[in-house]
Amino acid sequence: MEEPLLQQLATFYQKPFANPKVFGTGLINHTWKLSAGQDLLIIQKINTHVFEHPGWIDENLNMLANYFSKHFPGYLFTAPLQGKYGNSLYEINKSYYRCFAFVNNSHTLDVLQTTNQAFEAAAQFGKFTALLNNFDANKLHITLPDFHNLALRYQQFENALNKGNQARKAGAKEEILFLISQKNIVERWQNFIEHKEAGKRVAHHDTKISNVLFDETEKGICVIDLDTVMPGFFISDVGDMLRTYICPVSEEEKDLDKIFVRNEFIQAIQDGYFTEMKQCLSQFEQDHFLFSGEFLMYMQALRFLTDYLNNDIYYGKKYETHNLLRAQNQVQLLKEFQVNL
Structure with missing residues (x-):
């Protein structure tokens, strides 16, 4: 991720983003893991060739986040973080980005073994x-x-x-x-x-x-x-x-x-x-x-x-x-x- 984009995202999400590194093995979206002070975060660029309406994804996730928050507040739902204008999707040059909190002490598996x-x-x-x-x-x-x-x-x-x-x-x-x-x-x-x-x-x-x-x-x-x-x-x-x-x-x-x-x-x-x-x-x-x-x-x-x-x-x-x-x-x-x- 280039520095100008990193700073634009940092401004939008009002966090001191630093040290972005490509993360994960997903084939659809581009994903980076980065730091923001003591926190670890995930930034994703949505693949608009696959998902033609990124705003629909964002609306879906926020609807579900609100439902979980109201009815099952103890459930860990990985909702996108809100930016400074109250929305969670950042658009620049027809590219769409969102930010998630990294779940500490967690990992994913690429191959199921047991x-x-x-x-x-x-x-x-x-x-x-x-x-x-x-x-x-x-x-x-x-x-x-x-x-x-x-x-x-x-x-x-x-x-x-x-x-x-x-x-x-x-x-x-x-x-x-x-x-x-x-x-x-x-x-x-x-x-x-x-x-x-x-x-x-x-x-x-x-x-x-x-x-x-x-x-x-x-x-x-x-x-x-x-x-x-x-x-x-x-x-x-x-x-x-x-x-x-x-x-x-x-x-x-x-x-x-x-x-x-x-x-x-x-x-x-x-x-x-x-x-x-x-x-x-x-x-x-x-x-x-x-x-x-x-x-x-x-x-x-x-x-x-x-x-x-x-x-x-x-x-x-x-x-x-x-x-x-x-x-x-x-x-x-x-x-x-x-x-x-």
């Missing part, structure tokens, strides 16, 4: 949604429209089959046929979201392990990275945990033989999430706990393969078949997961 970590993370995401059970989720802005709209993702897949790179299509025949054969997942998802006992709630929508703060004893503290918090269904949060926690390797793994399901991690996620959320979920929702994993794994496979057929315009690539391999990875994970159902 069932206890899975339990704690699931409990924290469950607690976040459970505490907001009486908050009207429809008050929140939709910061990423259609983010988990599976019907739209399948339509985009079909469009890519018709209009995408036909040479790539020929080389991905096996994956294409499998995803088409699983279209019933789209129908089951549609039936779920339209069911009278499927509640629309405040959902995080990005429940990877790095979005939970842990203390020094590996106890969960709170959830972070709240830009994707918006109205949704519990299957989005649980599904993303199942997709990213239960396999020992990531979606980048090239060796498909390394992809398998750790059943003890499925149980840890369910136990942790239900510790906080079971009383909020209908029996119909509880019965769809494992479907959450099918939904998210299938959707991510669709998205990777769609991008591959569209010449890698969304996710980008590090090598020619990168998104095809990512799709193969998620297809294999889905197959392994379905064996356990």
